[in-house]
Amino acid sequence: MARAVMRPLGRGDRMQKKWLDGRPTREIAESFIKPNDRLTSFARLEIYNRQYWFRIRDCFYEDYPGLRAILGDQKFERLADEYLSKYPSQSYTLRNLGSRLVQFLRAAPRWTAPKTRLALDLARLEWAHIEAFDNEARPSLSTRHLAGAAAKIRLKLQPHLTLLKLENEVDDFLIELKKNSGLRNEASNAMEQNQRRKKTRVTRGLKRKINFLAVHRYEDGIYYKRLEPGQFVLLSALQAGATLERACARLAGLKISGDPGETVGQWFAHWSALGWFCGWEQ
Amino acid sequence: MPANPFNGFTDYGIGIGLRVPHYEHILSQRPAVDWFEIISENFMGDGGRPLKVLDQILEQYRVVQHGVSMYFGSPEKLNREHLKKIKRLVKRTRTPWLSDHLCWGSVDGRYTHDLLPMPYTFAAAKVTAQRIREARDFLEVPICVENVSSYAEFHVSEMTEWEFLNEVVERADCGILLDVNNIYVSSRNHHFNPFDYVNGIPASRVAQIHIAGHSKFQKYILDTHDHPVIDPVWKLYERAIQRTGRTATLLEWDDRIPSFNEVHDEALKANQFLKRVEKESAQT
Numbered sequence: 001m002a003r004a005v006m007r008p009l010g011r012g013d014r015m016q017k018k019w020l021d022g023r024p025t026r027e028i029a030e031s032f033i034k035p036n037d038r039l040t041s042f043a044r045l046e047i048y049n050r051q052y053w054f055r056i057r058d059c060f061y062e063d064y065p066g067l068r069a070i071l072g073d074q075k076f077e078r079l080a081d082e083y084l085s086k087y088p089s090q091s092y093t094l095r096n097l098g099s100r101l102v103q104f105l106r107a108a109p110r111w112t113a114p115k116t117r118l119a120l121d122l123a124r125l126e127w128a129h130i131e132a133f134d135n136e137a138r139p140s141l142s143t144r145h146l147a148g149a150a151a152k153i154r155l156k157l158q159p160h161l162t163l164l165k166l167e168n169e170v171d172d173f174l175i176e177l178k179k180n181s182g183l184r185n186e187a188s189n190a191m192e193q194n195q196r197r198k199k200t201r202v203t204r205g206l207k208r209k210i211n212f213l214a215v216h217r218y219e220d221g222i223y224y225k226r227l228e229p230g231q232f233v234l235l236s237a238l239q240a241g242a243t244l245e246r247a248c249a250r251l252a253g254l255k256i257s258g259d260p261g262e263t264v265g266q267w268f269a270h271w272s273a274l275g276w277f278c279g280w281e282q
Numbered sequence: 283m284p285a286n287p288f289n290g291f292t293d294y295g296i297g298i299g300l301r302v303p304h305y306e307h308i309l310s311q312r313p314a315v316d317w318f319e320i321i322s323e324n325f326m327g328d329g330g331r332p333l334k335v336l337d338q339i340l341e342q343y344r345v346v347q348h349g350v351s352m353y354f355g356s357p358e359k360l361n362r363e364h365l366k367k368i369k370r371l372v373k374r375t376r377t378p379w380l381s382d383h384l385c386w387g388s389v390d391g392r393y394t395h396d397l398l399p400m401p402y403t404f405a406a407a408k409v410t411a412q413r414i415r416e417a418r419d420f421l422e423v424p425i426c427v428e429n430v431s432s433y434a435e436f437h438v439s440e441m442t443e444w445e446f447l448n449e450v451v452e453r454a455d456c457g458i459l460l461d462v463n464n465i466y467v468s469s470r471n472h473h474f475n476p477f478d479y480v481n482g483i484p485a486s487r488v489a490q491i492h493i494a495g496h497s498k499f500q501k502y503i504l505d506t507h508d509h510p511v512i513d514p515v516w517k518l519y520e521r522a523i524q525r526t527g528r529t530a531t532l533l534e535w536d537d538r539i540p541s542f543n544e545v546h547d548e549a550l551k552a553n554q555f556l557k558r559v560e561k562e563s564a565q566t
Contacts, residue, residue: 001398002388002389002392002394002398005394005396005398006392006394031437032436032437032438033434033435033436033437034434034435034436034437036435036471036472036473037473038501038502039501039502041434043501044433044434044435045434047433047434047502047504048394048396048398048433048434051396052394052395052396055395055396056395088392088393089392089393089394089395090391090392090393091393092323092326092351092364092393093323093326093327093351094395095327133330133331134327134328134329134330134331134332134333135327135328135329135330136328136329137329137330159328159329160329160330217329217330220330220331220334
């Protein structure tokens with residue numbers, strides 16, 4: 001039954017009439033489900049098949065409004081069905097539905113061509129948003145803690161913080177889009193049809209430009225903070241486990257405004273005020 | 283029963299589900315609500331606003347956990363990591379009991395995110411009861427199992443659904459979360475008398491009752507939790523409390539959610555039935 005429930009829908013969002021081995025699906029359904037006076041075995045199984053797809057599509061639709069906007073509804077729905085067939089949920093929560101989307105898009109660019117690079121940027125940003133929403137926030141280190149930090153320590157960054165190098169300025173685009181989005185409905189066991197979709201307006205003028213973002217949570221809000229190249233390099237090094245000394249050494253050759261020592265000190269003060277550092281190890 | 287081992291010997295009244303659209307109203311207005319039911323899975327992450335809101339709610343209100351992914355009816359082993367997450371939440375909420383469904387929904391690590399119906403066989407009852415006992419032993423909190431609404435029945439079933447429920451709860455020695463809307467929905471879809479169901483379960487094991495709305499289609503009814511409770515369901519509720527006495531009652535409204543007041547007022551309609559039953563009981 002599980003295989004039948006999770007099998008992709010066919011034309012018109014109805015259960016496929018042919019089974020995997022070519023037999024009529026009707027035969028498969030009749031082998032284990034009783035009909036009643038109103039519904040055939042096929043029709044009873046179809047209720048579950050359609051509910052499954054409507055539920056996960058709806059969740060995916062809500063999690064990736066930016067990706068949907070740049071691909072358009074039809075292309076997005078084809079992509080969603082292909083992705084969700086290849087990567088069905090492996091988690092008790094639908095929140096993790098998109099956990100392998102970036103990997104899927106990279107491996108199969110035909111689903112997003114000719115906007116693949118833009119699609120990847122948005123998929124990465126929208127996943128980072130999900131992670132920022134409810135990943136753990138550990139007790140943060142203050143500037144006082146950092147002041148005496150030895151050069152050989154490895155600073156730990158918050159689990160809710162994601163660092164992104166992007167090829168397009170998708171943050172402003174997504175913020176504008178999300179202004180119009182409503183709250184997701186609570187988990188309802190039953191989805192009787194594809195939920196009516198709000199038509200998404202694609203904002204023109206998405207700028208193609210290398211940029212660096214930190215996606216994080218601060219006082220229950222999700223923020224996209226633009227970073228200077230040096231900040232991204234430094235933070236990425238720390239996140240990868242480099243010592244403070246080695247991470248700072250990566251700044252050599254990069255242009256840093258003002259007095260580099262003072263500037264980098266200010267960066268750390270600002271990041272610790274945002275609660276980005278949550279521990280260290282020797 | 284008002285207070286029994288399956289609801290942790292508590293005497294909770296009428297509650298509603300804790301839902302995102304109502305957060306602001308609840309936290310700012312602090313309405314009088316006897317208790318809230320939370321979907322465990324919505325609060326099993328490691329941080330963020332959901333847990334912050336939950337902690338604020340816990341300062342003022344009683345909360346009971348209701349799960350959708352333990353899949354007691356699955357033949358697979360219980361996932362220990364999943365149980366650990368639930369247990370962390372149990373300690374946080376101090377829920378007096380924990381409920382989940384008499385269903386299955388995952389196979390080989392893939393989740394349908396649905397509450398799939400079970401074949402009503404003795405073999406299935408045995409496996410299900412074993413899982414419930416293991417979960418209870420690990421979580422160290424009373425467990426209640428909820429009857430689901432269903433749209434399919436299986437050829438292999440050896441008994442009615444309520445006979446199956448009885449078999450499971452007796453073997454597991456656990457409580458029942460009696461969902462009278464689910465009984466109504468299933469009775470329409472499978473042509474049985476819903477009062478046979480309500481009359482056929484052990485009243486002493488009922489720890490909680492769910493009421494809810496549903497959607498009617500041409501050939502079946504779907505359990506959508508997006509409408510008020512209809513009269514036939516209220517009648518089932520009344521019969522249930524005639525048998526069980528005053529029991530913790532929860533209105534589920536999960537989709538197209540109206541204002542807090544509208545949902546709470548709908549739940550409080552249960553009072554008229556509780557008063558009527560108590561009056562009848564006093565007279566006999």
